[in-house]
């Protein structure tokens with residue numbers, strides 16, 4: 307038998323632990339196995355570290371006032387990200403700011419849990435806020451799967467060229483819409499005591515729909531957004547680059563496990579420009595359909 311007071315306490319507990327109103331999270335399955343496999347964390351350049359899974363990139367930026375974590379993989383990436391941060395000798399609980407390059411389930415599957423565990427503030431491109439709040443349900447394409455990740459309430463909304471400051475580090479958000487309404491990249495300077503590098507964390511504008519752009523009623527202007535993003539991304543000045551997926555910047559060819567610190571492995575601008583050009587050609591072919 308449950309007394310009145312105990313009953314109220316129980317209901318309050320269930321409510322706040324999310325059990326009563328928990329939404330069914332329908333994270334798409336049958337993903338590439340590399341998304342869920344481990345890889346060695348390492349220092350990319352200066353205060354930038356790779357802490358993601360084999361293919362789903364997560365980046366840790368370590369400052370003198372706590373850390374910034376960009377992208378959090380699938381829901382099952384959580385223990386890998388935490389372990390990677392620990393392996394590098396950093397404190398997961400020191401995560402102060404969370405960022406993402408696009409509101410798809412494979413980049414923020416673990417975001418809600420990391421936010422709850424660390425108390426970090428989530429900064430989101432304002433155009434992706436609705437997708438983040440709805441657990442992906444409002445996305446023009448992925449919305450067909452319903453809620454694909456735990457819904458999260460952003461703490462701050464960002465516009466193109468907005469600055470994100472933490473301690474001795476300042477990132478600039480670059481609005482690169484198309485893939486999602488609020489897809490974005492980040493650029494910042496990092497110094498390793500010998501040299502300063504301008505690093506681009508790029509969200510490559512791949513196209514995920516088979517239907518025509520004109521048929522995408524939930525994202526008016528998608529074609530124009532892609533066109534603007536291609537122009538913008540061709541004209542970014544940087545020294546090093548990485549991207550949302552390890553395979554997009556050939557991480558595992560550029561760096562083998564156990565390799566020494568070597569920022570210049572990530573300096574190949576030619577591959578970046580070729581990737582942008584290849585994606586733009588797919589886009590140009592699509593709009594001629």
Ligand SMILES: [Zn+2]
Pocket residue numbers: 408410485
């Ligand atoms: Zn995506």
